[in-house]
Amino acid sequence: MIVGDSISQGLEGDYTWRYRLSQNFNKHDVLVRFVGPWAGTSVLPASQPSDYPARTAEPVYTGRYRPGIDFRDNRHYARWGRQLHEAKDNIKDAVAAYGPDYLMVELGFNDLAWGVSCPERLVADIEVFVRRARDANPDIRLLIANVVHRTPLSADPNLADIIDSYNRMLPCRLGALSTARSRIALVDLARDYDPHSDAYDGLHPNNIGEFKIARAFADVFSSAFGRGRIDFLDPVPHMTDPLPIAAPAGITVTPRGSHIAISWPHVFGASGYWLYWRDATSGKGFRRSPLPILADSLELRVQHGHAYELMVSAARGLQESPTTEITSVVLDDHDAAVASAVP
Known part of the structure; x- marks a missing residue:
């Protein structure tokens, strides 16, 4: 089960890195079933509440993917704007309900960028997340990613240092949490993900970023749990593949x-x-x-x-x-x- 935020859910018209990962398993003829409560990407709402931005429209999980692709194994547990601080409180029920053997976790950017958690608190939330996932399945295996960077924001000049601080703390803490029965593997997304070239808006992955994230999860899965036989097969593209955007039809x-x-x-x-x-x-x-x-x-x-x-x-x-x-x-x-x- 993929547990994540907007980077993992994707926006209407995305392929998503989940699709790239599913394609890789298919090319290896490895039978994998993605599970979770939702199946689609995010879509902009028709309107926002009158007290926006204090309150936002209800999230959407029914958005379509890039036209022309066949992505049937698309279940997930990722939501636009999601925080680890929130996810730790519902992961036990989700694991119990959908029965995953593995969790692929991409969370934490919103916690740090929105000031919900400092690096130390986010690491503490990881511990709670792992413990509660194990409460539902003591044999659960986890692949947990660090936090990618985004292009600099003048309103938050310290964000890069905050992310770096968290990413430095994470490997040691995951190593301490890992057990023989319930192993945890770190996925180093931040090492290769370049928000300048791999994102369409400075954060969310374009087709290059999707390949890089999928490759990172696939290769760690292969080395940690797949006996080295499920490495990512496709080369990362050099050219972006932007979705054409039309003008609104009228006002x-x-x-x-x-x-x-x-x-x-x-x-x-x-x-x-x-x-x-x-x-x-x-x-x-x-x-x-x-x-x-x-x-x-x-x-x-x-x-x-x-x-x-x-x-x-x-x-x-x-x-x-x-x-x-x-x-x-x-x-x-x-x-x-x-x-x-x-x-």
């Missing part, structure tokens, strides 16, 4: 008091959207939303009687689609939004 505007609700048809594979808007009445130029919009809609505060011009593009990490045609909107005194395309 719909609905008045909501002093706000307008702006929505657009979902774009397959989008990791977010950029809104470009300007107050045409005041003569100001277009502004772009400070961050990608993580839903197929948003609300924008406007002034009555002012004309606004809006356009939206879809994003997938650093990739951005063309924008929609410009739509002009005026909120009249009766709270009716009059929208029209700008020629």
